[in-house]
Amino acid sequence: MMKRTVSGGFARRMLLATAAVSLLPAGASAQDELNALVWCDHTDPALVEPFEKANNVKVNLKEYEGTGAAISIIEQSRPGDWDVLVIDAVDVPRAIDMDILGEMPADKLPLNDLFPEVRMDATTTKGGKVYAVTEKFGYNTISYDKTKVDPADMEDLSVVWSDKYKGRIALYDYYLPMVGLTAVGIGKKTADLKQDDLPAIKEKLFEMKKVARQVSDVVASQTALATGEVDIVVGGGEWLTAGLSAEKPNLDWTIPKQGALRWAQSIGVFKDSEKQDLALKFVQYIVSPEGQARLATSACYWAMPANAKAGAHLTDQQKTALRWDKQPEYLKNSQLYPVADADMDAAMQDIWTETLQQ
Amino acid sequence: MAATALERTERRKAWAFALPALLWTGFFFLVPFAYMAAISFWTRQGREIVATWTLDNYVAFFGKAHFFKGLVVSLEITATVTVISILLAYPLAWIIAERVPKKWQRVALIMAILPFWTSYVVRSYSWLLVLSKGGVVNQALLWLGIVAEPLELSANRTGTVIGFVHFFVMLLTLTIYANLIQLSPNYRRAAADLGANAFQTFWFVVLPLTLPGIMVGAFLTFVLCIGDYITPQILGGNNELVLPQVIMLQLGRRADFPMAAALSLVLMVVVTLAYIACARWLKMERT
Numbered sequence: 202m203m204k205r206t207v208s209g210g211f212a213r214r215m216l217l218a219t220a221a222v223s224l225l226p227a228g229a230s231a232q233d234e235l236n237a238l239v240w241c242d243h244t245d246p247a248l249v250e251p252f253e254k255a256n257n258v259k260v261n262l263k264e265y266e267g268t269g270a271a272i273s274i275i276e277q278s279r280p281g282d283w284d285v286l287v288i289d290a291v292d293v294p295r296a297i298d299m300d301i302l303g304e305m306p307a308d309k310l311p312l313n314d315l316f317p318e319v320r321m322d323a324t325t326t327k328g329g330k331v332y333a334v335t336e337k338f339g340y341n342t343i344s345y346d347k348t349k350v351d352p353a354d355m356e357d358l359s360v361v362w363s364d365k366y367k368g369r370i371a372l373y374d375y376y377l378p379m380v381g382l383t384a385v386g387i388g389k390k391t392a393d394l395k396q397d398d399l400p401a402i403k404e405k406l407f408e409m410k411k412v413a414r415q416v417s418d419v420v421a422s423q424t425a426l427a428t429g430e431v432d433i434v435v436g437g438g439e440w441l442t443a444g445l446s447a448e449k450p451n452l453d454w455t456i457p458k459q460g461a462l463r464w465a466q467s468i469g470v471f472k473d474s475e476k477q478d479l480a481l482k483f484v485q486y487i488v489s490p491e492g493q494a495r496l497a498t499s500a501c502y503w504a505m506p507a508n509a510k511a512g513a514h515l516t517d518q519q520k521t522a523l524r525w526d527k528q529p530e531y532l533k534n535s536q537l538y539p540v541a542d543a544d545m546d547a548a549m550q551d552i553w554t555e556t557l558q559q
Numbered sequence: 560m561a562a563t564a565l566e567r568t569e570r571r572k573a574w575a576f577a578l579p580a581l582l583w584t585g586f587f588f589l590v591p592f593a594y595m596a597a598i599s600f601w602t603r604q605g606r607e608i609v610a611t612w613t614l615d616n617y618v619a620f621f622g623k624a625h626f627f628k629g630l631v632v633s634l635e636i637t638a639t640v641t642v643i644s645i646l647l648a649y650p651l652a653w654i655i656a657e658r659v660p661k662k663w664q665r666v667a668l669i670m671a672i673l674p675f676w677t678s679y680v681v682r683s684y685s686w687l688l689v690l691s692k693g694g695v696v697n698q699a700l701l702w703l704g705i706v707a708e709p710l711e712l713s714a715n716r717t718g719t720v721i722g723f724v725h726f727f728v729m730l731l732t733l734t735i736y737a738n739l740i741q742l743s744p745n746y747r748r749a750a751a752d753l754g755a756n757a758f759q760t761f762w763f764v765v766l767p768l769t770l771p772g773i774m775v776g777a778f779l780t781f782v783l784c785i786g787d788y789i790t791p792q793i794l795g796g797n798n799e800l801v802l803p804q805v806i807m808l809q810l811g812r813r814a815d816f817p818m819a820a821a822l823s824l825v826l827m828v829v830v831t832l833a834y835i836a837c838a839r840w841l842k843m844e845r846t
Contacts (some may be wrong), residue, residue: 270811415714418792424687430713432695543606557799557800
């Protein structure tokens with residue numbers, strides 16, 4: 202029986218040969234350009250332009266959703282096409298194993314200025330070498346309209362699978378945080394999740410689905426909450442409502458007594474980048490206090506900066522929206538995304554798909 | 560002999576003209592399709608895609624209820640949309656072809672296809688706002704006192720069907736209209752001479768003669784509707800998944816291309832069966 206691993210070489214060559222459609226940004230080889238594969242928050246001109254002006258460089262940004270999409274873009278590209286990668290922190294080990302991230306000098310990064318809980322050395326380093334640095338973090342918890350629900354109810358996660366707010370709830374459509382948050386809700390530790398835990402989680406997910414009005418992505422969830430279609434978004438957090446705090450002060454978020462899930466995004470330099478110095482400079486800018494304040498409040502979504510010194514560059518209103526003062530308590534009462542092997546990952550996605558098909 | 564040489568030259572010319580299209584189709588459709596078909600028999604082990612020939616992905620499709628349900632939901636929605644679109648598009652096309660003066664028909668058609676000029680995604684999000692609890696439709700119904708509570712018109716199958724029907728009524732109107740204006744008025748005159756009233760003329764003469772236009776439009780509606788995931792994603796509220804949404808789920812984070820390819824191939828088989836049925840029917844109509 203033929204058995205061959207194809208994730209890197211053959212698949213990439215076939216895709217290149219057959220599709221011949223390059224996803225490369227324009228001018229990938231120009232000397233004064235940097236190519237970055239990023240999340241949408243990095244596409245805010247207010248974040249990137251100061252770096253471009255200061256370094257006389259054009260940063261070409263390619264936005265993606267989901268690590269799978271990023272991997273497929275990378276596999277269809279040539280080595281050296283990309284310089285900087287922004288990636289879900291839980292997927293950094295996957296990127297390191299794929300040998301796409303290069304080592305960054307620890308002494309040139311403000312690692313000691315990061316909130317200790319989000320430094321995540323276990324995932325961003327390997328063999329004592331730094332491959333990525335956490336740049337932003339937040340929570341998958343509960344966002345709500347405080348004029349329509351009793352804020353006291355939001356302090357108990359079990360309310361989202363009770364009938365009290367039936368038909369007024371949206372679930373965030375991403376299996377990883379939803380499975381993790383449900384696990385937290387029923388008293389399980391995300392770090393210890395096993396396949397044996399999934400039936401109990403599935404049962405709660407089904408209950409949640411029964412009382413939910415919809416399951417939606419970021420835009421649709423935010424729209425539903427802002428327009429009053431729903432009053433609660435399970436899986437939401439500061440990233441969903443903090444950016445709207447000025448126009449929609451009725452929208453709020455909290456971490457219930459059971460806790461919440463903490464997400465983080467990391468940034469690193471591609472191993473094959475031909476502009477290692479410039480790419481590192483970009484990473485340094487993003488994790489600097491100024492860059493962090495801009496990233497935390499970028500147009501796409503707001504969330505906490507990983508660098509604790511960014512607070513000096515945020516306004517009081519911004520800090521209030523981000524719950525700056527409550528971070529010690531929130532960090533303590535939140536758990537990381539489940540770090541799953543491929544089989545567990547597939548099983549979690551399966552129960553989420555089953556939930557959606559209920 | 561001269562005629563044969565001429566024929567050969569003509570044949571070469573025909574091939575020369577067809578070659579770019581053939582190359583294009585071969586390179587951008589057939590080869591990628593063959594590749595996709597091949598990887599649908601591969602598997603994902605751990606984080607790796609492994610070229611080990613197996614039916615596992617197809618077994619999973621038929622074995623896991625949430626995968627198979629995706630196909631069932633897709634077929635149900637597509638059938639509903641196709642039927643409703645035909646029922647709405649036929650009268651519209653007939654009015655434009657038969658009741659609107661010739662000089663205004665072009666304007667009427669432009670008005671009918673005006674929604675096509677906007678982005679598909681933007682149009683779907685616009686429908687979300689129109690159909691929402693605080694949207695125009697519910698506000699109007701509440702104001703008129705027709706309903707006491709807002710209707711649930713979005714985040715469910717109703718929303719998905721409305722979004723699809725809006726799009727496909729326009730498409731079907733065009734194919735049916737194109738068929739209607741080609742009908743010679745002599746058919747109707749002959750029917751009238753033979754004593755048929757207006758309804759009998761329509762039912763026994765006009766409708767059968769316009770069935771090819773309906774079938775072509777219905778097939779296009781079927782193909783486009785069953786392969787779409789944007790409208791169900793935005794207007795359906797993810798309260799049930801169509802097969803294209805299930806396919807997208809395989810790719811999002813996990814990049815499970817073999818499973819996604821297998822599901823895509825299943826979808827393609829369904830579309831091919833629909834095409835064969837449609838083509839056979841049209842062929843039977845012609846003979």
